[in-house]
Amino acid sequence: MVWAQNALSTDWSIQHGLTVRPSSSFIPGEVDKSGVLATTAPVTLFPSPFPESCFRQGHFLQTTYNELYAAISNDEVWIEEIMKGLIEVDDFIENLWKVHQSVKEEGYVQQLSLGLFRSDYMLHVPSSHELLSLRQVEFNTISSSFGGLSVLVASLHTHLLTFADPSAHLAYPDHPLFEAREAGSAKSNSQALPSDASVNVPPINDAVQVLQTGLSAAHEAYASSKSEPKLPLCVLFLVQDNERNIFDQLALSSTLKFPVFRLLTSQILSHTSIDSDNHLRPLVYTPPSSPATRFEVTTIYLRALYAPSEYTSAESWSARLHLERSAAIKCPSVLSQLAGCKKVQQVLTSTSPDHVRRFLPDASQSTLSSLRSTFAPQYDLDPDSEGLAIALDESRAANHVLKPQREGGGNNIYRTAIPGFLKTLPSREHYRSYILMELIHPPAEAKNTVLRSDGTVVSGNVISELGIFGACLWRQGERAGDDDTRSGFEILHNEGGGYLMRTKGKDSDEGGVAAGFSCLDSVLLY
Ligand code: ADP
Ligand code: MG
Ligand code: MG
Numbered sequence: 001m002v003w004a005q006n007a008l009s010t011d012w013s014i015q016h017g018l019t020v021r022p023s024s025s026f027i028p029g030e031v032d033k034s035g036v037l038a039t040t041a042p043v044t045l046f047p048s049p050f051p052e053s054c055f056r057q058g059h060f061l062q063t064t065y066n067e068l069y070a071a072i073s074n075d076e077v078w079i080e081e082i083m084k085g086l087i088e089v090d091d092f093i094e095n096l097w098k099v100h101q102s103v104k105e106e107g108y109v110q111q112l113s114l115g116l117f118r119s120d121y122m123l124h125v126p127s128s129h130e131l132l133s134l135r136q137v138e139f140n141t142i143s144s145s146f147g148g149l150s151v152l153v154a155s156l157h158t159h160l161l162t163f164a165d166p167s168a169h170l171a172y173p174d175h176p177l178f179e180a181r182e183a184g185s186a187k188s189n190s191q192a193l194p195s196d197a198s199v200n201v202p203p204i205n206d207a208v209q210v211l212q213t214g215l216s217a218a219h220e221a222y223a224s225s226k227s228e229p230k231l232p233l234c235v236l237f238l239v240q241d242n243e244r245n246i247f248d249q250l251a252l253s254s255t256l257k258f259p260v261f262r263l264l265t266s267q268i269l270s271h272t273s274i275d276s277d278n279h280l281r282p283l284v285y286t287p288p289s290s291p292a293t294r295f296e297v298t299t300i301y302l303r304a305l306y307a308p309s310e311y312t313s314a315e316s317w318s319a320r321l322h323l324e325r326s327a328a329i330k331c332p333s334v335l336s337q338l339a340g341c342k343k344v345q346q347v348l349t350s351t352s353p354d355h356v357r358r359f360l361p362d363a364s365q366s367t368l369s370s371l372r373s374t375f376a377p378q379y380d381l382d383p384d385s386e387g388l389a390i391a392l393d394e395s396r397a398a399n400h401v402l403k404p405q406r407e408g409g410g411n412n413i414y415r416t417a418i419p420g421f422l423k424t425l426p427s428r429e430h431y432r433s434y435i436l437m438e439l440i441h442p443p444a445e446a447k448n449t450v451l452r453s454d455g456t457v458v459s460g461n462v463i464s465e466l467g468i469f470g471a472c473l474w475r476q477g478e479r480a481g482d483d484d485t486r487s488g489f490e491i492l493h494n495e496g497g498g499y500l501m502r503t504k505g506k507d508s509d510e511g512g513v514a515a516g517f518s519c520l521d522s523v524l525l526y
Contacts, residue, residue, distance in 0.1 A: 062496020
């Protein structure tokens with residue numbers, strides 16, 4: 001019996017929950033679509049080679065990036081300055097800002113905030129053929145997904161490297177890291193490959209542990225029930241209707257040591273209440289299965305509510321306000337969600353004023369330069385700006401991507417489409433809701449083989465994006481003025497680790513797995 005990677009991969013994925021709910025186009029009409037089916041998540045059949053120095057740099061920087069975004073979230077005045085320009089031209093940002101303003105007026109009753117972050121990078125090959133470097137694509141502060149499934153992909157690849165017989169089917173990618181295996185496969189014929197200690201496997205992926213430890217830190221920091229009489233405590237995972245990526249979420253929630261409930265965003269107002277008798281506003285969750293038992297929510301983890309399409313009515317905004325007013329720890333708070341705007345990432349690339357230095361007063365010079373070295377050039381599109389000149393000139397725009405203040409993939413405008421797109425906007429004022437970013441140029445020669453959810457196998461040139469996870473719990477402080485934004489601000493938990501490698505066909509611009517552009521991968525370090 002010979003085992004090709006794709007057959008092994010499919011069975012292993014189903015056995016271990018490396019799965020997603022199938023898209024509706026996959027499901028025969030007569031099957032109940034309410035959640036009885038699962039299929040394999042799209043994966044590569046081989047890990048992708050990745051320079052160890054860049055991998056380590058991403059891990060090294062994560063706690064500093066966590067602190068940076070915690071400190072930004074703590075500085076409401078600085079965020080407001082940035083949001084002012086966006087609010088006039090972006091309804092979604094305006095509505096988020098209004099939620100924050102309303103809660104601020106009545107007084108935030110929870111000073112703790114949790115961030116489960118993911119910093120995304122690509123390798124960049126400068127045109128001058130200098131060394132490869134790590135460049136940040138974006139920093140995510142809301143619904144950073146795929147920690148659960150990416151841990152499984154690393155295990156899947158380790159399994160395939162050990163047991164699959166490529167002579168049966170698919171050749172290893174053309175890379176020195178795979179040469180020993182290629183040689184082994186020629187000899188082994190129908191035998192499983194002998195495990196060879198000199199041959200690399202993907203590094204252990206700690207993503208689940210990092211995210212779970214963050215959630216546990218928040219749950220514990222909430223301390224005790226604020227209800228009268230006291231209620232048992234729980235964590236809420238706030239999820240979308242028809243979520244296909246449920247198994248990624250279950251990989252985080254199912255082994256936590258306290259009660260975790262999944263709540264649909266459409267059920268926030270019907271299944272939770274805020275105790276209005278005292279100013280602590282505990283958020284009480286009533287499980288529909290046993291209305292007699294009630295729980296007090298310590299932490300709300302949002303795997304939803306990041307896209308305008310999720311706010312279908314005024315009620316959706318009331319629901320978001322309801323959560324934000326409560327005493328539960330938000331992951332993220334509205335301010336922290338706004339801190340993750342692409343606009344903030346563009347402003348951070350400025351060196352005068354040096355915002356990064358101001359937000360990270362204790363960081364060493366070398367850490368700051370390493371962090372800055374991950375920034376790609378980014379521009380605003382203000383009148384008469386350098387950014388606008390580039391964006392309106394087709395040949396210069398060709399090396400850039402235009403990004404709105406949105407999450408979840410599929411929102412960007414690329415290259416020569418940029419000037420024409422800008423001309424379709426209602427007015428020049430609307431340019432402000434976008435930022436322009438120089439394209440990152442990943443190595444052109446990378447190859448891999450993708451196994452899609454429908455069983456199709458495709459080999460070819462690929463581009464990969466590496467995400468590093470981070471967890472940070474902090475206490476909001478007062479903003480004391482321009483020189484000291486940190487009075488009372490305190491970081492209680494800060495950890496980085498675990499990774500998400502996503503790989504897509506070389507000619508696809510966008511990169512999201514959930515959005516259908518790329519697939520899950522792991523790394524082989526060299
Ligand atoms: P989102 O929050 O929607 O995921 P991203 O900034 O990550 O937005 O952009 C989506 C995708 O676009 C990325 O996954 C990546 O594939 C591609 N992309 C974004 N910025 C760049 C860039 N500067 N160079 C090359 N590709 C980019
Ligand atoms: Mg994003
Ligand atoms: Mg992204």
